Amino acid sequence: MECSNLNDIIKSSKNILIFSHINPDGDTLGSMCALYSAVLKNYKKKCDMAAISKIPDIYSFLPHISEVKNIDEIDKSREYDLVINVDVASIERICDGKILFDKAKNTVNIDHHKTNNAYANLNIINPDASSTGEVLFDCFRKMDLNIDIDCATCLYTAILTDTGSFRFDNTKEKTFECASKLVEIGVKPSEIYKKVYESDSKTLVMFQAYCISKAKFLEDDKIAYTVVYKKDMEKYSANDECMEGLTEKLRAIVTTRVAFVAKEMKSGATKISMRSKFADVAKICEVFGGGGHKFASGCTIKAPVEDAVKRVLAEIKTREI
Numbered sequence: 001m002e003c004s005n006l007n008d009i010i011k012s013s014k015n016i017l018i019f020s021h022i023n024p025d026g027d028t029l030g031s032m033c034a035l036y037s038a039v040l041k042n043y044k045k046k047c048d049m050a051a052i053s054k055i056p057d058i059y060s061f062l063p064h065i066s067e068v069k070n071i072d073e074i075d076k077s078r079e080y081d082l083v084i085n086v087d088v089a090s091i092e093r094i095c096d097g098k099i100l101f102d103k104a105k106n107t108v109n110i111d112h113h114k115t116n117n118a119y120a121n122l123n124i125i126n127p128d129a130s131s132t133g134e135v136l137f138d139c140f141r142k143m144d145l146n147i148d149i150d151c152a153t154c155l156y157t158a159i160l161t162d163t164g165s166f167r168f169d170n171t172k173e174k175t176f177e178c179a180s181k182l183v184e185i186g187v188k189p190s191e192i193y194k195k196v197y198e199s200d201s202k203t204l205v206m207f208q209a210y211c212i213s214k215a216k217f218l219e220d221d222k223i224a225y226t227v228v229y230k231k232d233m234e235k236y237s238a239n240d241e242c243m244e245g246l247t248e249k250l251r252a253i254v255t256t257r258v259a260f261v262a263k264e265m266k267s268g269a270t271k272i273s274m275r276s277k278f279a280d281v282a283k284i285c286e287v288f289g290g291g292g293h294k295f296a297s298g299c300t301i302k303a304p305v306e307d308a309v310k311r312v313l314a315e316i317k318t319r320e321i
């Protein structure tokens, strides 16, 4: 029902803008480009696409990604007929884009986050779906849209990345059903796998090897963590993209139950990225004003790294992990 409303809204809109969220991941970018592609081919309309912050280089293979503009390049005085947010759990995640969202004649919010508070005129939210890509694919099928290889590639990438290659606990029978249909359309899983997971830069690999080599282990190796200083980043010319997957590498050790990376930020505060196998680390990060998912959360602590690490360790030790 909601999806047929989307059909009517797109038909009656001349100017459409699609937003992805800040610090974009494969789900928000894949969903944005998939929607762009579907609208272009089925309604013969060109949408604008906006990114709030830098798009990681690995996603440069996504069809239509080169047409995405940075929010700074978009005229804030414009009034769009329709603004659609994809994978944007809360309106703050489009930052300045909110100006354009609030002015739009119509707004749509397509998402899968449990915490999404349905902030648009039309909200298509399915918390049981693995990803926004899966929500969108369902919707396209209900709308009877033609899904071509470009669109399928984007949807597959969205589902693949948000499920950690079909490994995380959001991977359900339905997820494989969607993936199967996308492969039927022509998606080559091994090709997308190579583009997403075997495209690390030499800098990233060497930098992460260094970070792991100085990891510390506590409580019979149940807790694993490493500290990343500004000077480490400088030494390796590493950027934030080089942090991607680092905490997961510490969690992947058989004895690890909780892993975290403490990063010294330019401001002097400490950014904590935490992962677990069993414990609800969202609860631990909430103590420090952060949050996220049960097994993957984060927070920022306004304290120097040594101090922040002490506080985080003390908090972990009060819990059953």
Ligand SMILES: [Mn+2]
Residues within 6 Å of the ligand: 027, 028, 087, 112, 131, 132, 162
């Ligand atoms: Mn997502």
